[in-house]
Amino acid sequence: AQSVAQPEDQVNVAEGNPLTVKCTYSVSGNPYLFWYVQYPNRGLQFLLKYITGDNLVKGSYGFEAEFNKSQTSFHLKKPSALVSDSALYFCAVRDTRYSGAGSYQLTFGKGTKLSVIP
Amino acid sequence: EADIYQTPRYLVIGTGKKITLECSQTMGHDKMYWYQQDPGMELHLIHYSYGVNSTEKGDLSSESTVSRIRTEHFPLTLESARPSHTSQYLCASSGLRNTGELFFGEGSRLTVL
Numbered sequence: 001a002q003s004v005a006q007p008e009d010q011v012n013v014a015e016g017n018p019l020t021v022k023c024t025y026s027v028s029g030n031p032y033l034f035w036y037v038q039y040p041n042r043g044l045q046f047l048l049k050y051i052t053g054d055n056l057v058k059g060s061y062g063f064e065a066e067f068n069k070s071q072t073s074f075h076l077k078k079p080s081a082l083v084s085d086s087a088l089y090f091c092a093v094r095d096t097r098y099s100g101a102g103s104y105q106l107t108f109g110k111g112t113k114l115s116v117i118p
Numbered sequence: 119e120a121d122i123y124q125t126p127r128y129l130v131i132g133t134g135k136k137i138t139l140e141c142s143q144t145m146g147h148d149k150m151y152w153y154q155q156d157p158g159m160e161l162h163l164i165h166y167s168y169g170v171n172s173t174e175k176g177d178l179s180s181e182s183t184v185s186r187i188r189t190e191h192f193p194l195t196l197e198s199a200r201p202s203h204t205s206q207y208l209c210a211s212s213g214l215r216n217t218g219e220l221f222f223g224e225g226s227r228l229t230v231l
């Protein structure tokens with residue numbers, strides 16, 4: 001079974017400061033990992049993904065995430081937060097080990113609300 | 119930008135009405151999904167389809183039904199809406215590469231009075 005944990009329901013950060021949104025995962029095989037962002041009354045927008053290769057992945061809007069296999073983590077980071085980054089962030093995982101008809105599905109974390117304070 | 123469309127974006131209806139939420143994608147994706155999301159909260163998979171004439175129930179039990187007669191179209195129907203069905207419904211699709219990456223529509227926010 002695959003699972004994702006986002007330990008913080010909310011993260012507050014001052015504008016201009018670095019931000020981190022945490023994510024840990026559990027899979028049987030190797031993971032595909034994703035970050036999505038959701039603005040109010042909108043669908044989820046893809047930010048970045050880790051499939052293989054370099055552990056540091058760069059994505060949209062200046063976000064990046066670091067895959068750490070030993071800690072089973074995939075934390076989202078940005079060097080300097082903007083007020084416009086305030087949104088709901090979801091981490092998701094897919095196990096590459098096939099285990100039946102539902103194997104292609106992503107499992108999402110519960111989401112972390114990011115508030116950037118001016 | 120993903121080419122997946124949901125209509126209506128907002129719907130307010132009375133109890134007992136039948137509603138259909140439409141979802142269409144123009145990317146030729148074989149896999150499509152419906153998620154239910156309460157405001158500011160986690161996503162729950164309610165239905166998915168891996169191709170035409172294939173539909174499965176997701177992790178969260180739902181009184182809604184889906185159909186997949188055409189690749190690009192994956193409508194969700196509630197035969198008799200109740201206030202407990204009030205929620206945001208998100209449609210998504212994924213393609214042939216099977217990395218699992220999902221493309222989401224903008225959502226349909228349903229309010230049942």
